[in-house]
Amino acid sequence: MPANADRAHRLSGLLADNAGTLLQRWVQLAGAELQGRLTVAELERDLRELLDTLLPVAGRQAADVRTGADFTELNTVLTELSRRRARQNLTPTETASSVFALKQAVFELTEQDDDPALFRELITFSSLLDSLGLLTFEAYTRAREEVINEQEVQLLELTTPVVKIWEGVLAVPLVGTLDSGRTQVVMEKLLQSLVDTGSEHAIIDITGVLAVDTQVAQHLLKTVVAARLMGAECTISGIRPQIAQTIVALGIEFGDITTKATLADALRHALRSDGLSVVRRDQVGA
Amino acid sequence: MNHAVRETQQMDIRIDSDVVRVRQVVRECAQRVKLSLVDQTKLVTAASELARNTLLHGGGGHATIELVHDGRRSGVKATFRDEGPGIPDIALALVDGWTSGSGLGLGLSGSRRLVDEFDLASQPGKGTNVTVVKWAR
Numbered sequence: 001m002p003a004n005a006d007r008a009h010r011l012s013g014l015l016a017d018n019a020g021t022l023l024q025r026w027v028q029l030a031g032a033e034l035q036g037r038l039t040v041a042e043l044e045r046d047l048r049e050l051l052d053t054l055l056p057v058a059g060r061q062a063a064d065v066r067t068g069a070d071f072t073e074l075n076t077v078l079t080e081l082s083r084r085r086a087r088q089n090l091t092p093t094e095t096a097s098s099v100f101a102l103k104q105a106v107f108e109l110t111e112q113d114d115d116p117a118l119f120r121e122l123i124t125f126s127s128l129l130d131s132l133g134l135l136t137f138e139a140y141t142r143a144r145e146e147v148i149n150e151q152e153v154q155l156l157e158l159t160t161p162v163v164k165i166w167e168g169v170l171a172v173p174l175v176g177t178l179d180s181g182r183t184q185v186v187m188e189k190l191l192q193s194l195v196d197t198g199s200e201h202a203i204i205d206i207t208g209v210l211a212v213d214t215q216v217a218q219h220l221l222k223t224v225v226a227a228r229l230m231g232a233e234c235t236i237s238g239i240r241p242q243i244a245q246t247i248v249a250l251g252i253e254f255g256d257i258t259t260k261a262t263l264a265d266a267l268r269h270a271l272r273s274d275g276l277s278v279v280r281r282d283q284v285g286a
Numbered sequence: 287m288n289h290a291v292r293e294t295q296q297m298d299i300r301i302d303s304d305v306v307r308v309r310q311v312v313r314e315c316a317q318r319v320k321l322s323l324v325d326q327t328k329l330v331t332a333a334s335e336l337a338r339n340t341l342l343h344g345g346g347g348h349a350t351i352e353l354v355h356d357g358r359r360s361g362v363k364a365t366f367r368d369e370g371p372g373i374p375d376i377a378l379a380l381v382d383g384w385t386s387g388s389g390l391g392l393g394l395s396g397s398r399r400l401v402d403e404f405d406l407a408s409q410p411g412k413g414t415n416v417t418v419v420k421w422a423r
Binding site: 152177181210211212213214215217218241242243245246249250251252 | 302303306309313323324326327328330331334335338382389390392393395396397399400
């Protein structure tokens, strides 16, 4: 039921006149939902901003939320709010509840009044708030997706340590799923570390890799060849039985690349080719 | 390939991380029908190859992962569909080492060796449909 354009919108006036008490009550109600996970000051600042942008459009229809030009500012404020909530680890329900809490506050304000026109305005306003609540859901989800994408990028860096396990021997323990992005990072880091440390041996350990398909194999092969071009010998270790059988069935040839079952074997191999061997102390003197 | 289907999962293959998701779903299904560790790894690897083909050569598409039963044994069936350019010469595409891109050329032919049933249908200009099944022993 649209508000008659000729007649003043009673509810809007009422809300504007009581903005102060309305805000206090809103903060109180919304705060109860959040159970102290946000400070009152924080919540008040957020809701004040929201109320300030909401009041000028309080008499509008829910359908205008997405299209109306005068809703742009409210949309921005709401999106920002949802984004902050997502980063503060609040649930989408908690985020939307903050918006819905205003209903209760407004109902309390108008409870004593039995003007049917005001009641109709109230219903329109209520569905406007519903639309705004839904909007926070969408904004919240988008914000979460951004967080996930950021984490993916961070994961690229995190999961590929190059460790020195002996003088002149570097090891890269690969874990989980290898996609092109990650293998690319591994390859670059390994080759750079070879230069930085002057190491002559590199061991790529794939014990933690769940599956080796042709793409992963190709990346591994390229890394080994690149390391060789730089004068380092590269060994692939940690090839588990099921991976070995899969590689054979796929038809991937590792050619003359040294492969070992475990990281320990690969280290022993590297030491040996440096002319070192590990022996028990009591056998040395004998 | 007519087998009783117990459960179906559909997913889109649009970006790189969808390939990872397909792999995870296939692994989970493979564990549920109690494939051996070797067979799990083989099926997951084949699914990974085919999903990547769908993405790279088909320009994206869909995967359907099903738990199937043929009366005696249960297995996992995976179907990959795209509406891409299709494969002009299927026999050639299944030759080891033949590649249209820069890969090893073992994805399609290798996948066939990793599974128990393999069905490839493709029409140039219309798209490609690959179905594979791995049975629990």
